[in-house]
Amino acid sequence: MNKILVIEDDRVIRENILKLLKAEGYDVTGAENGAMGLNAAVSNLPDVILCDVMMPQLDGYGVLEALRSHPVTATVPFVFLTGKADRSEVRQGMELGADDYLTKPFTKAELVGAVSSRLKKQAALAKQQDNLRSQSNELLQEAADKLEQIKTNLCGALDRQEFQVYYQPQIDVQTGQIMSAEALVRWLHPEKGLISPAEFIPDAEATGFIVQLGEWVLQTACRQMQVWQNAGFSLEQIAVNLSPRQFYQPDLSSRVAEILAEIGLAPSSLELELTESMMVKDAESAIATLQQLKDLGISISIDDFGTGYSSLSYLTQYPFDVLKIDRCFITNITDGCANAAIVKAIIEMAHSLCLEVIAEGVETEAERDFLWRYECDAMQGYLFSPPVPAVDFEELLVSGK
Numbered sequence: 001m002n003k004i005l006v007i008e009d010d011r012v013i014r015e016n017i018l019k020l021l022k023a024e025g026y027d028v029t030g031a032e033n034g035a036m037g038l039n040a041a042v043s044n045l046p047d048v049i050l051c052d053v054m055m056p057q058l059d060g061y062g063v064l065e066a067l068r069s070h071p072v073t074a075t076v077p078f079v080f081l082t083g084k085a086d087r088s089e090v091r092q093g094m095e096l097g098a099d100d101y102l103t104k105p106f107t108k109a110e111l112v113g114a115v116s117s118r119l120k121k122q123a124a125l126a127k128q129q130d131n132l133r134s135q136s137n138e139l140l141q142e143a144a145d146k147l148e149q150i151k152t153n154l155c156g157a158l159d160r161q162e163f164q165v166y167y168q169p170q171i172d173v174q175t176g177q178i179m180s181a182e183a184l185v186r187w188l189h190p191e192k193g194l195i196s197p198a199e200f201i202p203d204a205e206a207t208g209f210i211v212q213l214g215e216w217v218l219q220t221a222c223r224q225m226q227v228w229q230n231a232g233f234s235l236e237q238i239a240v241n242l243s244p245r246q247f248y249q250p251d252l253s254s255r256v257a258e259i260l261a262e263i264g265l266a267p268s269s270l271e272l273e274l275t276e277s278m279m280v281k282d283a284e285s286a287i288a289t290l291q292q293l294k295d296l297g298i299s300i301s302i303d304d305f306g307t308g309y310s311s312l313s314y315l316t317q318y319p320f321d322v323l324k325i326d327r328c329f330i331t332n333i334t335d336g337c338a339n340a341a342i343v344k345a346i347i348e349m350a351h352s353l354c355l356e357v358i359a360e361g362v363e364t365e366a367e368r369d370f371l372w373r374y375e376c377d378a379m380q381g382y383l384f385s386p387p388v389p390a391v392d393f394e395e396l397l398v399s400g401k
């Protein structure tokens, strides 16, 4: 049964309206002034409110304003009851957000018509909202199902050993020898072939699978490093990229320590690469995590330097060991170009902060010569080798390239 609240200070008019509406089958409540009407509106939440404009103390405008600003009653249909000639009253009421008005005296048909048309409109709005809600629920469900499906696919790929760790040499700029390696994950799909990390890493990140995948990469790379060290190759470090999700795992440092202990690899042989953007999310906890990792003896490098937030102050706040200059600064670098000034400045600044500098994306001899001249410590890029499978990397080590 629809509930109608009638706020009217004239007792005769009020009771007359209540009687008429009750006869139509509505559940009616009367209030004899604005304050009582407001209380009744908030506690009963009527389907329609009929309210006199002219009342002592709190008038109809005041009631309407209060109702519209209250979250519970903000959208309840509101019909003004006005005196006959008061066009300005009507105008003011509609501007305040009234839905309709009735001019006194009105007939029973006018009263019932005003109430029922408000109720019909309200019912239509409610139905529309229901539809919207169920549509958006469906969309949310679809998105959740899709993510779940993606995660299942990724987990399956890991089980089927479709992921592989590739290794890219990091070359000592002065000696030209391989000093370290960066481990990079690749997905060799049985049908689609090699899927780019740019394609599957965002999915892995979105589904949370990246934590599992990242740990697998870390284990695989550390085990491989152990094999190479045992074989007598003089690799200084294996560098492994950490994803934001992994980095903010509460037990990250103890998990990394466990993995190193299981494999028997010295923490000093591991370098973890992080990006600038990961540091800004929660600086305090980032610094604490980095310090824990450093206390284990692991090196920390800041990856893709210059492309993120580039706030130089964090270089002194965070305990980094290595700075990796992003490839975008290295491409086509020659003395005199703008990037040259940036790279020279970064190398100099990093060295004065006791950071080692690695240049990424070195593809030409001119780029290599530039880095040599300005005493960059290490470099990686296609000039020496793309990321390659472990067996191929081992060949590079053997040939002493």
Ligand SMILES: [Mg+2]
Pocket (backbone or CB within 6 Å): 182, 241, 273, 303
């Ligand atoms: Mg990296």
